[in-house]
Amino acid sequence: MRRRTMVRGLATGTAVGLAGCITRNDDDEPNGEEPIDPDGEDEGTLRVATYSSLLAGEQSAGEWLAEAFEDAYPDATLEWVVPESGIDHYVQRARYHAEIDVDVFLGVTVDQLVRIDTTLASRLFGSLERGRLEHAGRVRDDLAFEEPHDRAIPFGTGYVSLVYDERDLETPATFADLLEDAYEDALLTQDPRYSRPGRAFLLWTIAAYGEDYLEFWRSLAANGVEIRDRWSDAYLGDYLEGERPMVVSYSTDRVGAITADRNLDRHQVATLEESGYRTTEAIAIFEATTKRELAYQFVDFVLSREIQAELATRNVQFPAVTDEYVDLEGQFEMAAVEPEESVAFDYEELYDDLGNWLVEWEATIID
Structure with a gap:
């Protein structure tokens, strides 16, 4: 039995x-x-x-x-x-x-x-x-x-990427694209202090911008990014409910969308700089x-x-x-979409810097 x-x-x-x-x-x-x-x-x-x-x-x-x-x-x-x-x-x-x-x-x-x-x-x-x-x-x-x-x-x-609705947005090709007027009030992401994909997205921006990552985040905030505590809040809640046309998620998103019989127009994957954070x-x-x-x-x-x-x-x-x-x-x-390039920080880099990055991000974006 x-x-x-x-x-x-x-x-x-x-x-x-x-x-x-x-x-x-x-x-x-x-x-x-x-x-x-x-x-x-x-x-x-x-x-x-x-x-x-x-x-x-x-x-x-x-x-x-x-x-x-x-x-x-x-x-x-x-x-x-x-x-x-x-x-x-x-x-x-x-x-x-x-x-x-x-x-x-x-x-x-x-x-x-x-x-x-x-x-x-x-x-x-x-x-x-x-x-x-x-x-x-x-x-x-x-x-x-x-x-x-x-x-x-x-x-x-998996690879953290952007999932977007192609009925509302063109495919963003770079991080800089997210700062354009076309993507104003479009993006949902997650708090890197609590969320795995949110933390991966932060690290992805650090890999792209280095010491200037906070300036990118200030610009992203000025362009209307919304931050939720968890992936489930951003994706299962607001994104699937149609609150916004773009969300930080995974490059395998369309696999789940097909299983759930969702409209694939709303499940397009953007790999910024032809990359994704692994x-x-x-x-x-x-x-x-x-x-x-x-x-x-x-x-x-x-x-x-x-x-x-x-x-x-x-x-x-x-x-x-x-x-x-x-x-x-x-x-x-x-x-499933596998980016041309995968980005990831290793254990030693995270051990040395992750805590400071999170503190700096919190002080800049949350406070």
Whole structure:
């Protein structure tokens, strides 16, 4: 009999939905119980933290992935956990030595690893034992995070770009085009302090303008850019409701639009300067997991040929593995746009500068 796939949502410090967030008193004794095997077993319940959009919709990527994993490992159950504040939920728990009661994080980015390393004295995720991963060698070399502790392995990637309505706007070719009268009061973006695509768009402008990026943002603000807290607010809310004709989103947008049977006139993709900012998502295993063996089974499973191909369409992102290990066809191959050039800052650059960039942007645009 199939186990029910469970989903839990967590607010910071408080759980909402099915269950509460358990805290641990560090003075508690184990009451004579047997010590837990640090490698765990390849059965039982694996708790995987992720972001909400992975589980959105009746046929979500997350629900499909959980069912596929439970089919492959019938003695296991996958339980999704969606922390309201994302990785910060676990950063704060680690700061105050509270229990980390999940095993895997699906969707960690390089800037989130920087956030962990600039906040915590200890590591939240353990270094990967790549010898335990049969499929680790399939991952594209250019997606490697190259961070000092080798904690995360990519499972998908995408390119932040502009999505626009061609009935209202001509295709913008450069960042400078966005400052023209034709794009006045047209653009929706997201707050880089809270949003992945919003942060990627900021970094993309920094890559384009260098030290002059704030001047570009002042001009963008003067031309009427609107900033929302999250991608869902900007895209699922205002853009799809027709509030504005352009939004910061992803170059795979048309894949999702076809699936949702939306008018493709409103789902055109602009790759400014023939480029896009690459955002790679990875899997990491929590240092404190008691299900290490099952966690490694899950990581390897996500990198398998069938899962990589299916996630591309369902999660609307490019696979992390090389072409020889994935078969893409149909609407993804037809509709996804891969920019001529990808832009991305690496771990060391973000470690040195991301915090300052965010402070400068906030002082200039928000304050």
